[in-house]
Amino acid sequence: MAASTLLGLGLLAFAALIWHYGQDLPRTSELKSYRPPEVTRILARDGTPLAELFVERRTVVPISVVPNSMKLAVLAAEDANFYKHEGLNYVGILRALLVNLRSAQARQGGSTITQQVIKNVLLTPERTFARKIRELILARRIEQELTKDEILELYLNHIYFGHGRYGVEEAARYYFGKSVRDVQLAEAALLAGLVKGPSVYSPRVDLARAEERRSYVLHQLGDKGFASRTDVDAAARQKIVLAPPPEHAAELAPEVVAEVERALVAAVGPQANRGGYTVTTTIDPKLQAAARAAVRGNLDAYAARRGLIAPLKRGKGDPAPFEGAPTQGSGRIYQGVVTKADDVAGTLTVRVGTAEGVVKLERAARYNPRKLPPSQFAEIGKVVRVTFDGGDPRGGRLELALGPQSALVALDVRTAEVLAVVGSYDAVRGALNRARSARRQPASTFKPIVYSYGIHTRAFTAASILETQPAALGGKYRPDNYDESDGQAPRRLREALASSVNVAAVWTLEQLGPAKVAEWARSLGITSKLGADLSLALGAYEVTPFEMVAAFNTFAAGGTYRDPVLVRSIIGPGGQPLPLPSATPARQVMSEAEAYIMTSLLRSVVESGTAKRARSMSTPVAGKTGTSNAAKDAWFVGYSTDIACAVWTGHDDASPLGPGETGGATSLPAFMAFMQDAHKARPRTDFAAPPDGLVRVLIDTATGRLAPPGAAGAIEEVFLAGTEPTTYAEPSWSGEAPRIEWPF
Template identity: 40%
Template sequence: MTIPKPLRILLLSGGALALVGILTGAGAYLYVSRTLPRVDTLADYRPPIITRVYSEDGAIIAEFYKERRIVVPVATMPRQLIEAFVAAEDSNFFQHQGIDLPSILRAALKNLKAGGIVQGGSTITQQVAKSLLLSPEKKFERKFKEAILARRMEKKLSKDDILYLYLNQIYLGHGAYGVQAAAENYFDKNIEDLTLGELSLLAGLPQAPSRYSPYRHLDRAKERQKYVLGRMVEEGYITNDQATAAMAETLVIHPRVNTHITEAAYFTEQVRRYLEETFGEDRLYTAGLEIQTTMNLSMQQEAQKAVRENLRAHDKRQGFRGPLRVLHGEEAETFLAEQTSAFSETPPEAGAYFDALLTGATKEGLSLQLGSFRGQIPAELSRWAGSLRVISATATPTSVSQLPIGSVLQVRVQEVRPDGSLLLALDQEPLAQGALIALDPRNGEVKAMIGGYDFTRSQFNRVIQAHRLPGSAFKPLIYAAALDKGYTPGTVLLDTPLIFKEKSGAGEETEWKPKNYGDKFYGATSLRTALTHSHNVITIRVLEDIGVGYAANYAHKLGIVSPMDKDLTLALGSSALTPLELATAYSVFANGGVRLAPTYITRILDRDGQVLESTDPADFPDGIGPGQKLIRQSPERVISPETAYLISNLMESVVQNGTGWRAKALHRPVAAKTGTTNDLKDAWFAGYVPQLAAVSWVGYDQERPLGEDETGSKAAAPAWVDFMTAAVANFEPLEFPVPDSIEFRAIDPQTGLLAPEDNADSIIEVFAPGTAPTHYALDDKKPRARDFFKLDMEDR
């Protein structure tokens, strides 16, 4: 049969075109395939994952990441979770070899019919190729590359390997990458604990995570969930009854809220800085490090509570500042509407603080509104603010005690009553700041660190960044230096007026007349009594005798790194330092004279569990290799055990008989000292038991007086006592260890000399070896009080 010439030409032309197409396609394939990344790299899947910081008991207290991803093996994933994603995203996943042509054609027809893109044809394998190996731009060349890579992946990897990559890599909204992070984000669960209703909701998110956000658009998310469950029924993964039950589940969208991260913020920021400095920013935020720290979470929580409640109490003593603002009409309605919306998810609970709208007053107290909740402040719960009077919304208040209707007041919820109304207490945000640091003196581990009232309001960490005058809290360092110069707790000095004259640069003569708190002088006074009652004049006399330079060097030896003023005002704490420095110095006393630098981290592991840094040599059984470091501290003895015990014993007297009396509430041996600057700008309380040392500070960032009588005992000690009472509750009460060489002698407190033990006026005093008096007061005619203006050569 002869083929007509026109048909023959057509066939030849078609064949030539087909050959050209094949050759072009082959050429394009060869050209593109040479530029593609190697699929082999997927065998070592190392995506960016979360770096996590843990407290000493294993609680997560911080997370650092660029992509919040937690990689989990397929074996951990519920089978229904895998089936849900496969049914929704790629129903032929287990049959195809990377490309699903029928799905591509079906999607193309649907898109043509809809006049836009309503369905994609990419397989799960193609999605992995695009996510991990290609850029996301929408071009035909990228789709071509995607198809080639998908085929290669199917040859190199198992289906489970591809699912492992897909389900750990996929973005599921609100910063969650991978199914585990999403399960935590939306349900605060691990994936193995998800219900069918919950996991089907997650499987509906890949198409458009923001559009189907369970937080913002739960109705849309539920519609998408219905589609996923329907697809699971069609594929035979579940029954109709299971799908119906899953749709009927009441889904509680429970956002992942880790309050520990907020509570620990000042501590973990210090850890973050160290990690960034040591490992670099990229590794910190992508390498999935595990950081084990020294923080005791329960102590940290108690420290935050103590600091905040103490600052609020201080603020109330300074008086009521009036309403936060006054709202009328639409402003008031909007205020209440926004509260109502917020309370629909998280109703007010006892102990929480809120802003409330004043609506009136009754004979019982103030009436207020919080969203749709009614509240009342009884008179006894606003008494600290003085006599308050409610006036009309249009009246002009003439004092802070006059409250117009519509006033916004800060309140604390005392009780949610059975009828839904709220018992409230009037409150206000404190203006002063506080800090608290707690160390284990035996190893230097930081157990708690609060650098301010609220990290979200101020990231300035006052524990390590605020240099403030310590006042009398510095005196124990001076007294310890004096003990090493031959002084004893029984040394008697004269507490009498002092006058120091000096000339200014202009040649003018000035006078300095130091005085004690209360402007009193006490005559012959023992060293113990002087520290117990924080006498300034005695401390200045001691410092003048031992030398300012010697005392400053001694303080540096104890852990004070800030520069010291080289004059006699050092005795009164005139050189600024940080709470951390003071806590380090006090820890030396608590630790028997051995200094350890404060430490925050005990172990750092990489994502594979290899130890990078550790305080424990046992973590490096084969020796310290490249990239590893032993961070164990070397204890350094800086003062003798005898001196450490003597100063602790002296500060026990401060607690039992002096300014540190509040610490008696611990009902155990405690050594402590108050600190107050002359102008009441800084208040301190520092002290310790054998197992824990802590320092509390209160002051204003923009320095100004704290208020009348706001001393260390009144302003700073309550936070210290509240914290320490909770922190040491499970510690065995221990005495401070007494070195064998310490001597106990009965002395006459008026002269510091020996006295018969049966003498009613004698006291038992402690002495370092060789420093106890050798003769009795009755035998000595010379006055023993040391007057530094009338010392003879023999005494000098």
């Protein structure tokens, strides 16, 4: 009677214990829809990897694709009776209980794979008796609600294999350079052996220990009857051959990462943070590499001609160093003084007013191509441009900011797909993408937008005579022309654009109305805020390279505007394609005839204007240079029949680039280098034949009127039908044949 009473009380106590710890437990049914964090892969248009996004580097694979060798190796190493027990290893639990009781704390587990899934997925990893009891309760529940294969799939995709790799797929890729689908028995045994201690048994840490652990797993496979002795012995004789470790080189296109993240959030919402997506972008990897090389080569050339390449010597031309206390603020540039060089540490100490910081020279390779030691890199007392890492002077970490930065964007003319995007000299994820985020004055690259509105409204033609003297401007805004060394600026619209005559552009804007031109610019894709005043003509309002290339792409695409496109497709974790956010429909902003005239005008910039150096290119291009006041911004925006490209160069703090630096000297070379590379494998194609709606007539160069028969120096000009001149200029015969000027 007493024994039965004790037994009953014991059962009641056990039931009470189970009831108590069974309250508020996670629902095991959640495991059926459980999605661990995965890797999101960003690919170029041809499948070339561009970047990976992850909280945990994991790629979930279904159990059906995991080979038996991998599954059995894990079972042999971790839980040989997995398919036989009901989630609990009672012998192991009793053994662990005895050890824990002796030590008066939870020290040993005796866990099955089911229990490990619970510990890693549903519960915290703390070692307490309460958590252990909750684990036991959940193990029984899971075994009732999930199949063994479902539990094993969770386990194989969740466990950690070292070096930041989670799950069997990422482990196989990291150690052997292949999918888990393709691992052999010897490889599977090595991977399974890692689970016990990834930091101890990793072959990249200790090859001998890894081989010893692999031998143990293979021995278990044979003993448990999971593999034949012949296969086990053959696997044991195989040498461990690892894939080359992944290179930690700069990413090809880190600028796309932030844009892809925004696109993912727009497409799937907060779930984007869980990863597991494959995003294919429009980036052409060869063109992306060419764009980076063009930007770097151009900035290196600037640094060489401005004396910014080591060794840096003190000189009379050094600016005055900053005085006072530097303030917090990301991106602030200071003129600091070199006070110390440490060749052992590889550092320069630079005083910035009342503060002092250290520059690690290994991070200044851009200015140190000869890899000089700090003592030879810069003289003590040399004034150098620096910025505080993170914008915080208290950190004492400095970065050299000797030279300017640059941005390049290239679009496919027909689709507006982004072929390449460069936002800085260095390919660093998280750095400022100046192509998208840096708004700067476009200067004279804005003039084609002004003139295109004049062509569109029929208010002006390529032969219109424009005012070029400041006195002709009605208001107080009276800028000078950049170059009037001959005392007379060109007056025809074609000439004024080619030579970038400031007053002509401002006068034209005044006639058209600044507010109307600002609205026209918005139709061409300029979304930044524009003021409705005369300074608009000279690009005084800041825009981004993306906006400028989209506007010029409209001219190249026959007058059709398309938003630049970066994401081609998004594949979800389950392999299903996801709908992309709705794009703005293409719109016909101007007629093909109007766009043809704009291309003709912009060809004159190359043939006879400020971009004449581009005449040496093997492919025909059209475009416009731009140089802001004091040469703070240098631009070239242009296009071929296939690719539109914008290049901006300037200092982040808007410091002047220096005497002689212009859009034609400072940005056009990067455009040329990129476009030459981009067109190497493309057949040479001239710009399209003129569409309907155009007429050509001979005009007098001085007046823009019809040239009298036999007139001297007459040239052929192209007009929208109905806008050609109807009156003749005064005759002036000299016996010369009329000239026909490209481009038409």
